[in-house]
Amino acid sequence: MRDLSKRKKILQAAIKVFARNGFYQSKISEIAKNAEVADGTIYLYFHNKDDILISLFEEEMTAIIDEMRSQLLKENDPGKKIEQFAKIHMGLLKRNKELAEVIQVEIRQSSKFMKEYDNRKFSEYLDLISEIILEGQEKGIFRREVNPGIFKRAFFGALDELSRLWVLAPQKKYSISTAAKQISDYFLKGLSV
Numbered sequence: 001m002r003d004l005s006k007r008k009k010i011l012q013a014a015i016k017v018f019a020r021n022g023f024y025q026s027k028i029s030e031i032a033k034n035a036e037v038a039d040g041t042i043y044l045y046f047h048n049k050d051d052i053l054i055s056l057f058e059e060e061m062t063a064i065i066d067e068m069r070s071q072l073l074k075e076n077d078p079g080k081k082i083e084q085f086a087k088i089h090m091g092l093l094k095r096n097k098e099l100a101e102v103i104q105v106e107i108r109q110s111s112k113f114m115k116e117y118d119n120r121k122f123s124e125y126l127d128l129i130s131e132i133i134l135e136g137q138e139k140g141i142f143r144r145e146v147n148p149g150i151f152k153r154a155f156f157g158a159l160d161e162l163s164r165l166w167v168l169a170p171q172k173k174y175s176i177s178t179a180a181k182q183i184s185d186y187f188l189k190g191l192s193v
Contacts (some may be wrong), residue, residue: 014035061125082132083185133146133191143191151187
């Protein structure tokens, strides 16, 4: 039986190594060294470096989705939920900068991840936005002609672009909370009846 805490240590080490070196420049041996395990131990848990990246993404997205759901359940107003989603999404950058860099930059460097991976976790995350839109439409506070599928991608795209900019920019021109508030305000104006 494999040790789940060892697997978690490997994934946490991979976040640090991928953020520091970039996905392509990172070596399994360096991840093993940072996790304080033998190189061969990595292969007991993962097939290769792409598998580590995909596993890392799935586990972290599961935690992010769970947190987002629990926070959104505390709010009844769909407009406030949109604001909350933006705030929580952008706040993840501040809490774990290395993870944010891996998700924002390094995952996009893996051709296997981008081309072959059936990204159900990402779809589930985006569907949280659709659910808010549908709720707002049912309550009569969001316009009926707004397509939740288009909205979720546009809203996420705006958040994603500012997140990427925040991760990559050496100097931050505005705070995460300002960005989250302004993005949600722009989109809420387009949603309102």
